[in-house]
Amino acid sequence: MAHDIAALKARLAGIALEDNPALVRQKSRDFFWYSPTLKRQLDTVAGEIIATPSSEGEVLRILEACFALGIPVTPRGAGTGNYGQAMPLAGGLVLDMSGLDKVLEVAPGRVRAQAGAIIADIDTACRSSGQEVRLHPSTYRTASIGGFIAGGSGGVGSITWGGLRDLGNIIRLRIATLEATPRLLELSGEEVEKVAHAYGTNGIILEVEMPLAPAYDWIEAIIGFEDLNRAAAFANALGEQDAILKKLLSVIAAPLPQDYFLRHRKYLPAGQHVVLAMIAPIASAAFDSFTARWGGNVLFHSDRAGTEEARGLPPLYELAWNHTTLRALRVDPAITYLQTLYPFPDQLALVARIHEELGDEVPAHLEFVRFDGKITCFGLPLVRFTDEARLEAIIARHEALGIPVFNPHRYTLEEGGMKQTDAVQLAFKRETDPAGLLNPGKMIAWENPDFDFATGRTYLFPGLSAQA
Amino acid sequence: MAHDIAALKARLAGIALEDNPALVRQKSRDFFWYSPTLKRQLDTVAGEIIATPSSEGEVLRILEACFALGIPVTPRGAGTGNYGQAMPLAGGLVLDMSGLDKVLEVAPGRVRAQAGAIIADIDTACRSSGQEVRLHPSTYRTASIGGFIAGGSGGVGSITWGGLRDLGNIIRLRIATLEATPRLLELSGEEVEKVAHAYGTNGIILEVEMPLAPAYDWIEAIIGFEDLNRAAAFANALGEQDAILKKLLSVIAAPLPQDYFLRHRKYLPAGQHVVLAMIAPIASAAFDSFTARWGGNVLFHSDRAGTEEARGLPPLYELAWNHTTLRALRVDPAITYLQTLYPFPDQLALVARIHEELGDEVPAHLEFVRFDGKITCFGLPLVRFTDEARLEAIIARHEALGIPVFNPHRYTLEEGGMKQTDAVQLAFKRETDPAGLLNPGKMIAWENPDFDFATGRTYLFPGLSAQA
Ligand SMILES: Cc1cc2nc3c(=O)[nH]c(=O)nc-3n(C[C@H](O)[C@H](O)[C@H](O)COP(=O)(O)OP(=O)(O)OC[C@H]3O[C@@H](n4cnc5c(N)ncnc54)[C@H](O)[C@@H]3O)c2cc1C
Ligand SMILES: Cc1cc2nc3c(=O)[nH]c(=O)nc-3n(C[C@H](O)[C@H](O)[C@H](O)COP(=O)(O)OP(=O)(O)OC[C@H]3O[C@@H](n4cnc5c(N)ncnc54)[C@H](O)[C@@H]3O)c2cc1C
Secondary structure, eight states, X not given: OXXXXXXXXXXXXXXXXXXXXXXXXHTTOOSXXXXXXXXXXXXXXXXXXXXXXXXXXXXXXXXXXHXXXXXXXXXXXXXOOSSSTTSOTTOSEXXXXXXXXXXXXXXTTEEEEETTOBHHHHHHHHGGXXXXXXXXXXTTTTOBHHHHHHHOOOOBTHHHHOOTTSTXXXXXXXXXXXXXXXXEEEEEGGGGGGTTXXXXXXXXXXXXXXXXXXXXXXXXXXXXXXXXXXXXXXXXXXXXXXXSOEEEEEEEOTTHHHHHOGGGGGGOOTTOEXXXXXXXXXXXXXXXXXXXXXXXXXXXXXXXXXXXXXXXXXXXXXXXXXXXXXXXXXXXXXXXXXXXXXXXXXXXXXXXXXXHHHTTXXXXXXXXXXXXXXXXXXXXXXXXXXXXXXXXXXXXXXXXXXXXXXXXXXXXXXHHTTSSOOHHHHHHHHHHOTTOOBSTTSOHHHHOTTXXXXXXXXXXXXXXXXXX | OOOOHHHHHHHTTTSEEEOOHHHHHHTTOOSGGGSHHHHHHHTTOOOSEEEEOSSHHHHHHHHHHHHHHTOOEEEESSSOXXXXXXXXXXXXXXXXXXXXXXXXXXXXXXXXXXXXOBHHHHHHHHGGGTEEESOBOTTTTTOBHHHHHHHOOOOBTHHHHXXXXXXXXXXXXXXXXXXXXXXXXXXXXXXXXXXXXXXXXXXXXXEEEEEEEEOOOOEEEEEEESSHHHHHHHHHHHHTOTTSOEEEEEEEOTTHHHHHOGGGGGGOOXXXXXXXXXXXXXXXXXXXXXXXXXXXXXXXXXXXXOHHHHHTSOOGGGGSTHHHHHHHHHHOTTEEEOOEEEOTTSHHHHHHHHHHHHTTTSOOEEEEEEETTEEEEEEOOEEEOOOHHHHHHHHHHHHHTTOOBOOTTOXXXXXXTTSSOOHHHHHHHHHHOTTOOBSTTSOHHHHOTTOOGGGOOOOOOHHHHHHO
């Protein structure tokens, strides 16, 4: 890593820079430590300098300078990714986008914002129009919209709107390339797939245009069942109620809620498997009828909790998605997790099957979503971690049963995803990052075109061993 | 029919009444003539007097008087039903609800209106809030909201929100009973199922509260395919695109569009099977990408048609749902139709199968919807009518292949629906209409509890032969 940081600083006069090693190290990390594997692999990773531009013009100056000097550029939103996505494996410059945080325009059905804007702040700006973003990660209050698009996949809202990369969930992106003279490109329609969930390897997102949905004071409910399969069947059936508008539908097996949802604990009797639901107030009576038909125990209902009592509680979505894992980790640092898909139409049978076999070691956490037009569920099961070999065996067992695993213990796009080259993203990287300086080490297809995914071998970015 | 109409008139002084036989006959009819069978059976049906109340108080006075005098009461919205639902089979009073047409309250996510309000007028009142009703029949510009709830089933919007009776698509109903002293009842949650699609046999709907969705200037598109099965597969796949917000998704086999969509004819080359789609403008680019992937021919796109040119065209939804049938009937009075369901997950195979066998005699018209959480399609195929026996044979053939038929050639709730007693609606009628005076002859379970649906025999209301 012989990057000429001094020359870079000279070229970037007037732009906020930081090269204090402690601060640089801090801004070179994300939630990679969720994974014991990534923790081992990435703990020493650090960039060499942080730049925090406050305008598009400054971003372009930074990109031009880095290209000229051959310095890697790793974009960073809020650093809440949990696969080391935002970690600069080859050192160089960390491009902190938090200074580009303006909400530019709110219109019926859509919002335009700079990539560094915090998602919750976007919603605040939309609120007076009665609208909010369709989808957000459970890190809503801290994550940036650009980081969500480049590094996330869906979350709260996916029960109605599907995944973030589904055609129509991102209207338009404005990006900058990393070339001698960086270009600005506008992508819409299917073109957004070129950079959505590409970890910033083929363009810096400057501005986004996202669809909006009506904003509600969502009812938060926790429904309990004695039996996990019944809880899952209830959630599935509620998901299939097309007219009951909802934003979250999670199932969490006992004893996880009782052990880890500390501030909600008084609502959670021992043995109850819980369904977390966010329901539009207009559907309140319909939801009550539906829950009663299923014999669900209403353990918590935000409309019926006293305001005093509700004040101390985190929002319900901060018990769900990857926040379930976070709450578990806070109590028991030996916990880790997986990300799985229970494919339609066998989702309930597969949940029952794997839970019967591994339920104590891999307790269930399901997130129901719309997926290709059907209701099914992702799993974010917790894992009582022993060693990496056992973790691999658990993954293999899931896959043998027909439950694909999106491995959250890998830092590359392909290994954490579909285990194959994304030809569109690769081709786009050839256009936008000819020197391969954008977030190096994350796209195997670029770094090692001959890598054979079929072997099951883990990809190790050579640049990383250079750092260690 | 020895109803004491003179005594009734005396009691109803001050309320708008009409007993001119020509006018009474006119307001005793609906679109029953869509069906050659119903046309034969119901052509002579007429009430004895029309009352047009202008307030809830007047409705209650009418109901009290009719109960006292034993006079049947058949509610009427706009009379656009097409199974003779609103026709007074036992004579008596037709309760014209068109005077109760006020929009009472528009709030985020919901609207409260009187039952006689025209659906398009409700949307006009909601428009300044950026909202519109979720669902409407293709008779949007003429039908009343109360008539839709009592007599309809879904339509434009069902591709996103499912059927009208799905829990959550009706928030609350306020109804009046027909008793010595009529009562007012409020129904919410699953209670609304007691009177939704009950043809007004067990309560007069006075006021409704309906959920709202964001209003858009929906893009209207007509996409053509050489092959019907490809058109259906495209529509199915577009339906499954969770993030492309849409309001209508219909498939109409050639040569129907060419023969019957007269004002759109210049857009419709011979041989093209068409998909009609209403798409939210925010999904425009996504929809274009999706259509291009499928190789669909964009025959018409409202955003790209000249305004002059577009001025002469009916709204796209007036080519769809039962308006397809209406347009065919206008050109060829010998046409009739069926209402079918192609059950998920076999919908495309069933469409292909039946069309291959009967496509010339029963050309396909599909309406894609969300149904129990999945995308599938209803059929409203046209039928080149020869005689009633052949029509029955066509119905039997559909059912033999596993395509349920909701027979639109029957005037009873059960025969046009699930061919079984709705125990909830029957029990409610016992409470709300103890004398059986509300819309007599429409609920077999009430008129003839021993009727055996299994025989396949058509129910004939005895009161009807008394009229003929
Ligand atoms: C407790 C917890 C819960 C979570 N829940 C969810 C969830 O529900 N759903 C979900 O999808 N994820 C979830 N995540 C992961 C993560 O929080 C989200 O994806 C989040 O949206 C990332 O935003 P960020 O601003 O923190 O991005 P960062 O972590 O800073 O960056 C993410 C990736 O995007 C790249 N990037 C950032 N900004 C840009 C830009 N402007 N242009 C190009 N590339 C850029 C980075 O290089 C990196 O590869 C969770 C993580 C945690 C720790
Ligand atoms: C061209 C055409 C297209 C159509 N498209 C559709 C469609 O897309 N979807 C669909 O569902 N239907 C459709 N229909 C049927 C019909 O138009 C609709 O269901 C419409 O909503 C009925 O409303 P209306 O006011 O005309 O009711 P009416 O026909 O007057 O009444 C319908 C039924 O409701 C009862 N009723 C009316 N008002 C009340 C009240 N206040 N309280 C209790 N009972 C009451 C009547 O007694 C009758 O049984 C179509 C019909 C035609 C002719």
